[in-house]
Amino acid sequence: MLLIERYVIAETRRPLVIMLGILIFVFATYSAQRYLAQAANGSLALNVVFNIVYYKVLIALEVLIPVAVYVSVVLGLGRLYHDAEMTALSASGMSPLRIYLAVALLALPVSLLVAAISLDARPWAYANAFDLEQQSKTDLDVNHLLPERFNINRENGRMIWARTIDHGTGKLHDAFIYDTSQRRTHVFRADQAWIADPNPDDPVIKLAKGNGYALEHLGARDESVAFNAMTMHLAPIESSSETRRKAAPTARLRQSTALPDRAELQWRETRGLSTLLLALLAVPLSRTAPRRGRFASLLPVTAVYALVFFGGDICKSLVSHGSLPALPGLWLVPSIMAISLIILLLRDIVSIRLR
Incomplete structure (x- = not known):
């Protein structure tokens, strides 16, 4: 050169x-x-x-x-x-x-x-x-959830609130969960909640001793249930x-x-x-x-x-x-x-x- x-x-x-x-x-x-x-x-x-x-x-x-x-x-x-x-x-x-x-x-x-x-x-x-x-952001990683605070996922509108969080066992105590989709809104209150499967494609959470409510957006078929134990599949976060x-x-x-x-x-x-x-x-x-x-x-x-x-x-x-x-x-x-x-x-x- x-x-x-x-x-x-x-x-x-x-x-x-x-x-x-x-x-x-x-x-x-x-x-x-x-x-x-x-x-x-x-x-x-x-x-x-x-x-x-x-x-x-x-x-x-x-x-x-x-x-x-x-x-x-x-x-x-x-x-x-x-x-x-x-x-x-x-x-x-x-x-x-x-x-x-x-x-x-x-x-x-x-x-x-x-x-x-x-x-x-x-x-x-x-x-x-x-x-x-x-x-x-799947909400099911309790390591980033804060107690006594509305933890909102802006990707899907899901909200989780818990009075106390045991990061050792992954359990939420006195938990409140708000989950919505195009057809229904689900609201759950439970004495305890913990992660059964954190897979973001099909997240599963288990609840103990509480109440659940399903509210339809376009109809009047609202439902409520009291439970001792419940397994709930949450809506996955869809990518654009x-x-x-x-x-x-x-x-x-x-x-x-x-x-x-x-x-x-x-x-x-x-x-x-x-x-x-x-x-x-x-x-x-x-x-x-x-x-x-x-x-x-x-x-x-x-x-x-x-x-x-x-x-x-x-x-x-x-x-x-x-x-x-x-x-x-x-x-x-x-x-x-x-x-x-x-x-x-x-x-x-x-x-x-x-x-």
Whole structure:
């Protein structure tokens, strides 16, 4: 590798490492604060918080890495333009195409990493994070329930209240349970309650010495019962179709013909290429006059990234609803980026020939 390419890569790599570290730290801190708040109010087990934050950070890398690469190229090259180093290199006969080459050498392995994260690591992290949240939010993990407090599960509206909780035996004393579904609302009060089966797909709880009430939403067939012992199957927490789609392996999406699955597949397949094209587009966007300031092009740089990001998101929604054909589908945004990059490259080639 030539000296100029190594120099440009070094000037770009330093802000990339710093920027990516800052973005990961900020996102991890925000996620930890969010889930720790849920653990503090009793809706999430504390021992799974940091595992969930790890999976959330892994999911976010699909977005954080392209942002870091894009901004680092703008900042790194912007400093060279600000200090007139690019002017000196150009005066010495250096072709501007070598700057594109240097950025491509740095962005290519990064884009391959983003592609691997999007195709494999992201759905794996989604599936694990969802399983952890559901197992912890199933209400039947008494480790995160608080005594003399309405422990509400916001996923399904279930509420559990107990005067005392024996975490050693897992028993709730003087318990009150509110469970609702589309047709009925169940209310139970029992001297004791404990977990028979914590499986979130079919949770089972046992009650001793109490009363139960079943209230119909649309009819008048309400029921009440007094019992000495009762076994109750609670309604499982259903995952949304969007969550299942994001957690689905890429191989399964390739076999599906559903439009939302095709949109999700194209989103994953375009992430790596979009990262590379975005880094290359940052080369002409970083150009400023000497001594003008490295942030002089901040507005167009921000506008281009917003167009790329929101354009991909809008195309995904249009493909999911059938308003945009699957071909080009989400490949429309990388295609426009590639055409724009070719035009800018041709402009630089023409300027070289004129000189």
